[in-house]
Amino acid sequence: MDYLTPIFKKFKFLDNSNNKFLNVGSLKTVDYGSFFDERLETLSDKIVDSYPTDVENGLISFKTGKIPKDGYKIQISNRRLNITVSTLSGAYYALVTFEELASKFKGMIPPLEIVDYPDLEIRGFMLDISRSKVPKVETIYKYIDLLSKLKYNHLELYVEGFSFEYRSMPFVNSDMNHITVNEYKQIEKYCYDHFIDLVPNQNGFGHMTEWLKLDEFKHLANVDGLFNIWGSNRSSSTLDPTNVESYELVKKMYEDMLPHSSSKYFNMNFDEPYELGYGKSKEVCDEKGRETVFAEFFNKLAKVTKSHDKIPMLWGDVIIHNPEAINKLDKDAILIDWGYNENYPFLKNARMLK
DSSP states (O other), X not given: OOTTOOOOSEEEEOOOTTOXXXXXXXXXEEEOTXXXXXXXXXXXXXXXXXXXOSOOOOEEEEXXXXXXXXXXXXXXXXXXXXXXXXXXXXXXXHHHXXXXXXXXXXXXXXXXXXXXXXXXXOOEEEEEOSXXXXXXXXXXXXXXXXXXXXXXXXXXXXXXXXXXXXXXXXXXGTTOOSBOHHHHHHHHHHHHHTTOEEEOBOOOSSSOHHHHTSTTTGGGBSSSSEEEETTEEEEOOSBOTTSHHHHHHHHHHHHHHXXXXXXXXXXXXXXXXXXXXXXXXXXXXXXXXXXXXXXXXXHHHHHHHHHTTXXXXXEOHHHHHOGGGGGGSOTTOEEEOOOSSTTOOHHHHHHHHO
16 A cells, blocks of 8 residues: 555455456446445546446445444455445545555455544644645645545634635735635535535634734734744734724624535634733733633634534633633633644643543
8 A cells, every 4th residue: 555545443355266356447336325425426436437447247335334433344355345334424435445445456456355444533634824825726625635535524724814705804805815705615515525524714813913914903903013922022913802893803704704614613713812911901811810811702702603503613722721711611612732742742631621
């Protein structure tokens, strides 16, 4: 197998004393059972058509069995492909693996058996499209193709600044370096075709530097001018949570994005509000506590998220340093964590954020 090959739960070659290799191009007949779906049909046709032959005596057969969600059992014998699954997604992932087998064995696959299922229900990838040139739709499609082969099922396009089309504020998209609403819908459809949930993502508390540089919004900066951090002066990046206009701005950003998404999740991010507790929010943070002010601002915007039938997600950095604040957050919020180092304490933090 090649670098795309995951570690299967079970893989073995079967007896091939009769030299009955499966000719992939012969699989012109498919019995979908209860799993018929146009996405399966498209993929199976693509695989078979990649190995043309005049022989048409092969069969792909799907049946229901006791297999974990997203899992599958593949058995190739007697020139047939038998697939056992319990979910439609499992049927798709079985075909993804079969496509890899067809490529590896150049269209002539020996008898074998594979059992595979994921350890994680959500297998996600976040692509930053905001801090450089926004990628073309075709480039994002290539990422989706690869993620599908690796059996990821969750994709986020990280948005800060103006990398998404804000139809209520067209002046912020004047440089045309953004994903349009129509392009987002195309990407979502492409993700759907590959059994990937395209989850909307929008930062709206920290990481607001580009917004706060605009004359229309610079008064919303929590600290006017530059802010000293890590030994250097940096442009303000955090909204003033005490100003109702900060809430109104982020609400408008959400309302420009969320109606165009069919996912049940929304990553609000809310990470690294470095200036919180300084400048305009110092007094209220001294009075209530920095973590309480953070939670209150998040909860107000989480209500907007939930009004669009989305489950709010946020990064856990503030809560990790203030664990007592976890009970102050919206009860439906999902906390997520990131780390850059091999020895980052993911497990320890996961237990805290659960």
